[in-house]
Amino acid sequence: MVTVLKLGGSxxxxxxxxxxxxxxxxxxxxxxxxxxxxxxxxxxxxGSFGHVHAAEHGISxxxxxxxxxxxxxxxxxxxxxxxxxxxxxxxxxxxxxxxxPLSVAERDRDGTLSLPVSSIDRLxxxxxxxxxxxxxxxxxxxxxxxxxxxxxxxxVATGLSADRIGICSTVPGVLDDEDNxxxxxxxxxxxxxxxxxxxxxxxxxxxxxxxxxLLSLGAPATIFGPEQLQPFLDGEAVGTYIDGSx
Amino acid sequence: MVTVLKLGGSxxxxxxxxxxxxxxxxxxxxxxxxxxxxxxxxxxxxGSFGHVHAAEHGISxxxxxxxxxxxxxxxxxxxxxxxxxxxxxxxxxxxxxxxxPLSVAERDRDGTLSLPVSSIDRLxxxxxxxxxxxxxxxxxxxxxxxxxxxxxxxxVATGLSADRIGICSTVPGVLDDEDNxxxxxxxxxxxxxxxxxxxxxxxxxxxxxxxxxLLSLGAPATIFGPEQLQPFLDGEAVGTYIDGSx
Numbered sequence: 430m431v432t433v434l435k436l437g438g439s440x441x442x443x444x445x446x447x448x449x450x451x452x453x454x455x456x457x458x459x460x461x462x463x464x465x466x467x468x469x470x471x472x473x474x475x476g477s478f479g480h481v482h483a484a485e486h487g488i489s490x491x492x493x494x495x496x497x498x499x500x501x502x503x504x505x506x507x508x509x510x511x512x513x514x515x516x517x518x519x520x521x522x523x524x525x526x527x528x529x530p531l532s533v534a535e536r537d538r539d540g541t542l543s544l545p546v547s548s549i550d551r552l553x554x555x556x557x558x559x560x561x562x563x564x565x566x567x568x569x570x571x572x573x574x575x576x577x578x579x580x581x582x583x584x585v586a587t588g589l590s591a592d593r594i595g596i597c598s599t600v601p602g603v604l605d606d607e608d609n610x611x612x613x614x615x616x617x618x619x620x621x622x623x624x625x626x627x628x629x630x631x632x633x634x635x636x637x638x639x640x641x642x643l644l645s646l647g648a649p650a651t652i653f654g655p656e657q658l659q660p661f662l663d664g665e666a667v668g669t670y671i672d673g674s675x
Numbered sequence: 676m677v678t679v680l681k682l683g684g685s686x687x688x689x690x691x692x693x694x695x696x697x698x699x700x701x702x703x704x705x706x707x708x709x710x711x712x713x714x715x716x717x718x719x720x721x722g723s724f725g726h727v728h729a730a731e732h733g734i735s736x737x738x739x740x741x742x743x744x745x746x747x748x749x750x751x752x753x754x755x756x757x758x759x760x761x762x763x764x765x766x767x768x769x770x771x772x773x774x775x776p777l778s779v780a781e782r783d784r785d786g787t788l789s790l791p792v793s794s795i796d797r798l799x800x801x802x803x804x805x806x807x808x809x810x811x812x813x814x815x816x817x818x819x820x821x822x823x824x825x826x827x828x829x830x831v832a833t834g835l836s837a838d839r840i841g842i843c844s845t846v847p848g849v850l851d852d853e854d855n856x857x858x859x860x861x862x863x864x865x866x867x868x869x870x871x872x873x874x875x876x877x878x879x880x881x882x883x884x885x886x887x888x889l890l891s892l893g894a895p896a897t898i899f900g901p902e903q904l905q906p907f908l909d910g911e912a913v914g915t916y917i918d919g920s921x
Contacts, residue, residue: 527775532794555817567801568797571801
């Protein structure tokens, strides 16, 4: 059973201080991961490492740059965070291996992402835990654009036919209009009243788009807060369970 | 015209001192690269960064390990050298971008290498200079094994249909029995007398295997010493020209 786990950048970094790891939160996450014995892919966000540099160089998922010094600066910052994550995992004897999207992914003119997963699949089968991250990648006629951690999760989960997806962020799940966690979502109709119509763009911090994307995957996804990571890994029901594959 | 250039590990590092860049040699190579305006892929070897760690953990191109701490140590050392190379190139405004083989390549049970080049191709077309290196990669049923810089050159040159290949090492070319540089090689028959029969293994420091591999590519390759890098890039005839595609 292959699990793809997103560790939000806001979980493992101090978003208010440039390039600062939240060492306590990262250690807690790593402690929880020690219990995992089945195939696991980790994807972490950029937090205070990626976003500062991306903003400085005016790069987003759609707006690119051919300033390769700037691209290299964003990538190098993401690698510093990735190395911090890897080091904490290795301290706990988790067989973590870095996989950098810039090395393997690219977008065509229409923004369609190509991210071959053969190396990730092989690493998993050999017993390693690949650790990917949000990054900058080559984009046809745009130089390079940002690849978000969420996009990595979606494409890697699909490419590997993952069995479950975990999204560990600073929110405890998808919230209704009284800020209660919605336990299960099987179609967008279940949450349209809270997140906006199916045509709406991201009115609630990107949650509408996130839910739509997760509903479109072939495997169930769960959105939960950091304190729910261990129970999620143990197979317990936590946060919001999203499954559009029924 | 796409050029794939190998910078030997023995050229850019001090092979006798662990993890030591030959800063003067690296700067000279980077200075020469400033003149390049056409698509260029750089591949560097491990030198005193990769080999020490690989030997310590008992890893080679055929002998693997599932000690992921060791694999991570070898990879991290290669990345330190790669960062040193990238930094020197960026100092000279060369639009260099790192591409790490561990992220993109893997071997099957028979040792056959898979190395998708879509990301490298896109980077090239967007005007970047991808910089790859020898590395450790996942290998079916072996954990991870070493991927040599020479293997990267061969596969990337083939995958990109490169127009020319440059091998910059510490030898000035392929030598005959009087240590004179052989100027041109169009078939193995031309050098069998010096390098051994076609069935021979690497009797002269790997040169026999290297020549055979380069003859099998669809593009001409040139082997030359560091002081010939600038003339090679300028299109002059230097070292040994190897072309088996006639």
